Amino acid sequence: MARKTESSGPSVSPEEALEFHAMGRPGKLEIVATKPMATQRDLSLAYSPGVAVPVRAIAEDPSRAFDYTTRGNMVAVISNGTAILGLGNLGALASKPVMEGKSVLFKRFADVDSIDLEVDTEDADEFINCVRFLGPSFGGINLEDIKAPECFIIEQRLRELMDIPVFHDDQHGTAIISAAGLINALAVTGRDMKTTRMVCNGAGAAGIACIELMKAMGFAPENVILCDTKGVVYQGRTEGMNQWKSAHAVKTEARSLAEALDGADVFLGLSAKGALTPAMVQSMAKNPIIFAMANPDPEITPEEVAEIRTDAIMATGRSDYPNQVNNVLGFPYIFRGALDVRATTINDEMKIAAARALAELARQDVPDDVAAAYQGNRPKFGPNYIIPVPFDPRLISAIPLAVAKAAMESGVARKPILDLDRYAQELSARRDPIASTLQRIYDRVRRQPKRIVFAEGEEEQVMRAAVSYVNQKLGTAILLGRDDVIKDNARNAGIDLNKPGLEIINARLSRRNGIYTDYLYERMQRKGFLFRDCQRLINNDRNHFAACMVALGDADGIVTGVTRNYSTALDDVRRIIDAKPGHRVIGVSIVLARGRTVLVADTAVHDMPNAEQIADIAEEAAGFARRMGYEPRLAMLAYSTFGHPQGERSERVQEAVRILDKRRVDFEYDGEMAADVALNPRAMAQYPFIRLTGPANVLIMPAFHSASISTKMLQELGGSTVIGPLLVGLNKPVQIVSLNAKDSDIVNMAAIAAYTAGN
Ligand SMILES: NC(=O)C1=CN([C@@H]2O[C@H](COP(=O)(O)OP(=O)(O)OC[C@H]3O[C@@H](n4cnc5c(N)ncnc54)[C@H](OP(=O)(O)O)[C@@H]3O)[C@@H](O)[C@H]2O)C=CC1
Ligand SMILES: CC(=O)C(=O)O
Ligand SMILES: [Mg+2]
Incomplete structure (x- = not known):
């Protein structure tokens, strides 16, 4: 069994996460008007008197709201913050970054408009009453990070009260994705659902929903043991119980997670960081399946498992390891399909269709344009590839299509789609191609990291970009500048430059100056430059020094431009770097x-x-x-x-x-x-x-x-x-940013320079 356990993506520092959320307009969302609002006429149409016409039309026929308002493509992401990821009950306000995040994922992956609503109450009735009257505003309600058991009561009641889909993502989104991953993990290890022994740690929203779906798919109830903070949920237990846990209590002698896992085939972790120990993993059956899905930190890391087992299939909820089992693979696409047929609900048929479509996708051959989403590796169905990645561009056509079909077949579609082929094409057109392109660039560079010179190393945004370049595992970042100035500026800006892969080079003190000067002089001596002109340029001008580094193989690419206008920076590097033979710059x-x-x-x-x-x-x-x-x-x-x-x-x-x-x-x-x-x-x-x-x-x-x-x-x-x-x-990769470039622009350009260095 293959064993790639190393982290496959970027990790981010706390500073980067805060900076990302604070930069520009704070937060991650804004509202954009879809109609012109420029003239008196626009105002008369959009507002009074024109707006009265659609008002009357909707009053006469409520379905017209889908024609004249945003309702048909609008989902509310609603939380009270009582179970924010695996961080616990931190309150409604603290949940806002996650809810804004879910809203942008709706947009990014499935072109669903979405708004986050944080409801400041832990009382189920108050919460229900707050949400139930919001129905006319939205085409669907995505409940998020509400703890069990209140989440069960809230969702069930809202489903009864509202005539639009109400979907608690942590329950059903998670269940659908883990079901898809598990179907494939069982196939890879040659197991039969009916005889597979599973232990689910976490008896909350996600855990209960997952085992309910697994049992509906064919797992034998007696083979599924549920655990929580008190250990095994066994028949007769009284401490920390509720009706949802009782429904899954089994007859067993096991009382602790360790005892339950002895010889078990599958571990589903929907609990908290570190809940699974290496010793427990050691005691599991041959080819154990371990889904450690707690966020942001899993129950056990893939590295810890790899140290003790070479035969495990390992998945986490994170994007920086292989096999990401996370509900992001589901909710955008499930709602896309549900909205497109104006479904009244998201029923079991639609959920199962989504799980099957997702599982099926991982078994298909990966075409060229999709391979790009997999860091340039063409993944093959197996232990390290049991589920597609969120950037897989096939998801947007496959999952909503399956969901919409299931809605129509099960009779909950208010507006059936007549031409499904055409619908599949429309879905693909919703893909955001540039995001995939940038993602592909980053992933390729991560596989073939490059040394990039950041020529204006004393500038704050350049230092931040260099740190981000290194943190994202894109390669080595070289900051050009005076060592003491760079360090002072970094300290003042609170930037930590002490990172492997980040180098500072002072052009004045470099031992390569002589070689670079000779090189420049050789090229410029017949163009009016004296040797001492070249010497001065190499010692004092960072673009010339950086260009020589790249020309003579000391670095792979340059990014510059924040301190000098575009054409000056271009003239600087063109003295040293030519066009590719047969090409025009x-x-x-x-x-x-x-x-x-x-x-x-x-x-x-x-x-x-x-x-x-x-x-x-x-x-x-x-x-x-x-x-x-x-x-x-x-x-x-x-x-x-x-x-x-x-x-x-x-x-x-x-x-x-x-x-x-x-x-x-x-x-x-x-x-x-x-x-x-x-x-x-x-x-x-x-x-x-x-x-x-x-x-x-x-x-x-x-x-x-x-x-x-x-x-x-x-x-x-x-x-x-x-x-x-x-x-x-150009013969060597050089990218010039604009004078007002932000650190994120500079990293993008550095990544593009690194990408073209490999092309
Ligand atoms: N990868 C993914 O897509 C998703 C992952 N999750 C993750 O699953 C976890 C649970 O989320 P959710 O169900 O919404 O939260 P809930 O608050 O509804 O439930 C948490 C459950 O975990 C149990 N638990 C907590 N710590 C431990 C522990 N150390 N050992 C055993 N059980 C423990 C609790 O036990 P008790 O009942 O005794 O309090 C409770 O049953 C979170 O980490 C979340 O990030 C959730 C949704 C999606
Ligand atoms: C992914 C998610 O929804 C969670 O961890 O809560
Ligand atoms: Mg969640």
Whole structure:
């Protein structure tokens, strides 16, 4: 049995976690209007008098609320904070970061809009009364981190009172995911559910729901032992009992978890950190299945298990180990499917369908574009891969589809879907491609870590970025700067630089200066530079020093730009680093707007390119798009479309298209065309001869000013996320950030530099 137990992802420091939550607008959510609110007319439509029309329509027919309001795509994540992860009862307010987190996961993974509501009461009746009247606002209610046994009463009562899905995620989400993982773990170890002996530690919301689902799937009740803080839940026990535990009490001599686990096949941990000891694991049956799902720290770590057993299948609730059994794999997709058919409830049929679809996904071959979500490793069904990872892009089509079908078949769908194939396509289109792209970049770099020079090492945001780079296991971060200044600045900012993998290099004191100076002089002596000019640049200018490090193999890539404007930084490094042979250096920006990703070029280098250069930019950008995982569809942009209106600038673009025709390039392109024709299928339909098979995903701009102006406007006014410009076509990886870059921007660029170092 394979035994990869090392942590497979990044761990984060407490400082990073706080900084992440505090940066920019505090918290993780904001509300964005979906309609224009600019003119008197907008106001009249959105508010009085126009708003009265949908009001009357909904009053007449409540189902119209799904047509005229957010209700159909809106879920409330509601908690009272009585069982926040495995941290215990820390109150409603303290639960807010988790609830905001669940809300953003709804959006990120399944495009479900969601809002967190923290209800400050531990009284079940008060809680029920607070939630029951919120029904008209939402398409579904996701209850979260409410402790047992109150959670059972609350959920059951709300399900009776409300006509929308009410789903306690810690119960059913967890049960569905662990059922999927367990179906596969049993298959891998050749076990039969009917004879498998299971011990579940934790008799709360998650534990009780899990064993109920397991028994419904085929586990024999007498083979399932439940434990809590008092030990085994046996028949006749009176201490710490309630009706939900009693329903699962068994006849047994075992009284402690250790006794219950002797010879057991499966451990389900839904309790607390450290509850499972190595000695207990030692006593389990051959090929034991250990799901240590307590968060944030599992009942036992994979490292501890690996020290004593080489035959265990190990899963945790965390994203930094293989086999993450966590309800994040369920709730976004389960609600997606339920909302899409306007289900009145989430019933057992829908839950079982979700569990089966999830289990099935892990058994399928992993196609190329999905392998990227697995740190570049193509996982194979087996001990280290019993369940897909949350970033698996297939989840968004497979799980909601299965849930929606089950809702229709079991008669709880108010709006059945007629064309399921089309629905599957619509689901895939909800994927956020850039997030997957960045994730893929990070995962690849983690497998092939790189040495990146952070040229402006004395700056606070650069130091933070370097620490984050190292913490995320992306490789070695080299901070260039004066040792004493870096350390002083770090101390003042409360940044701990004492980390393996983080180096400080002082250019002035480096023993490589002579070699770097010679190298620079060799390149610049016929371009007006004296030897002493080169010496000064190497000693005093960090971009020159950093570029020499990379050129001469002392580092793999550079990130710079926070202290110097873009073109100056680019000129600095271009003195030392050339274009790749046969390539042209260009800037590409990745624009993410409303779930759509578009690459824009050239956003950095060519001021007013001629036709030949525009064609080169197109080729370079298409190659980059492919390396990023997109099949390029290029629009050669202008202010005109196919000859109208005529003008010199458009003629250059037309000529560039003819040049690409002659070069017989192997990607889709067409133009010249205006941006709306490139991006809007209705505008594109006016030109039936167009050679693009769909809206463009790469926009080639006619000149630098239009590229730069449009991407910056999109970022500032359009609410788009813009990454870049990324430098493409250089012989060595260099990325230049903008003057106001945040530490997270700098780490992204460092990761991209490291990624391209391996490409
Ligand atoms: N991976 C995942 O997707 C999920 C993981 N979880 C994790 O499961 C755990 C429980 O959550 P939840 O059910 O919502 O919480 P609850 O408060 O409803 O239940 C907690 C249960 O754990 C028991 N327990 C606590 N500490 C121990 C211990 N040291 N030994 C034995 N039993 C113990 C309690 O015993 P008693 O009844 O005696 O008080 C109680 O039965 C948390 O760590 C949570 O993070 C939860 C949901 C999803
Ligand atoms: C994952 C989750 O919901 C929990 O640990 O509570
Ligand atoms: Mg939870």
